[in-house]
Amino acid sequence: MEFTAAAEAFATHLATVRRLSPATVRAYRSDLRDLAASVGDGPIRDIDLDALRDWLWLATQRGDARSTLARRAAAARSFFAWAKDEELISIDPSLRLVTPKLGRTLPTVASRDGMRVLLDAQRSLAATGDPDALRDHAVLELLYASGMRVSELCGLDIDDLDQDRATARVLGKGSKERVVPYGRPAREAISAWITRGRPVFAARAEAASPAVFLAPRGGRIGPRLVYALVARTLGPVVGAENVGPHALRHSAATHLLDGGADLRAVQEILGHASLGTTQIYTHVSAERLAESYRLAHPRA
Incomplete structure (x- = not known):
């Protein structure tokens, strides 16, 4: 299956099976579209760990926040885990994809x-x-x-x-x-x-x-x-x-x-x-x- 088609099927799964909120589904879809722009719309089985690492590296070069990088890495792991469960791929390339560590910041609080x-x-x-x-x-x-x-x-x-x-x-x-x-x-x-x-x-x-x-x-x-x-x-x-x-x-x-x-x-x-x-x-x-x-x- 081509990557874009698989990503849309995954978004449908999130909305109808896992029943995540529309905002969460939009975020996952946005992250996977960004991944598609990096790796191209080829067969999903052709995406490997190096391609995922390159994708995150490009995001750091753009100046994306660490929280954004962490969210995108999580989206990729969730997507490829689903793809493996659906037997679209035989090996999950995201298993060794490292999530950037986040620094905890205190929230804004009014007096x-x-x-x-x-x-x-x-x-x-x-x-x-x-x-x-x-x-x-x-x-x-x-x-x-x-x-x-x-x-x-x-x-x-x-x-x-x-x-x-x-x-x-x-x-x-x-x-x-x-x-x-x-x-x-x-x-x-x-x-x-x-x-x-x-x-x-x-x-x-x-x-x-x-x-x-x-x-x-x-x-x-x-x-x-x-x-x-x-x-x-x-x-x-x-x-x-x-x-x-x-x-x-x-x-x-x-x-x-x-x-x-x-x-x-x-x-x-x-x-x-x-x-x-x-x-x-x-x-x-x-x-x-x-x-x-x-x-x-x-x-x-």
Whole structure:
């Protein structure tokens, strides 16, 4: 089988059998297309370890980040393992493909005071009754209160909310469902949006949408709009231009741990499969503690 045809069959397998998210399937497809551009669209059995190493070497020459190289190496290994299982190849050339080691970086985290100023400002804007402001306030409050991913927020339907208990049912990575709590400020912001703002946008749609958050034309809100909102509002708070919704997730987790929350409880809220993933936030808290110590202790 030719490489391009095999890659498309693999992408279909990821979407229909493994049921990975559309974003993950797009990433795998993009990585394999990049590999095809390097090795050509010949028979898949002709690709060997040297060709894969050359592909990654070219990526380093382009200046690709180590995280990108690691993801592409993982995509290649997953693809060739599938190809061997499907008997498209007899030998897996990716078995000895080395993944570049990643340096762990601490995530961007806003301060408690910074988040308070940001959300108070959004609350004041929402008080004008403007539908965009009502939605933006509810989005920011919910992202920070629950620590949910932007894809989970965009996928929320009205039926997923229990406004009496202040909980939301979200569909996370690997189609795993979990229930996350949120606080009173988020509940009030969501209630104001649903009762005063959402009907304005819903009236513009050709067909009714079950989504909690709508775009101005009445359809389900998309990640790009949420990214733009967070960059505009949170960027000045943390001093970064390219900050995205994940920074609110990072901030929520760090502030929970700072407040004494159990690490496993934070793992459940965030929907992490591994506790090791959640532990990065203990390092963030330790960094913040060390900084406070350096600023305040006379012998620091």
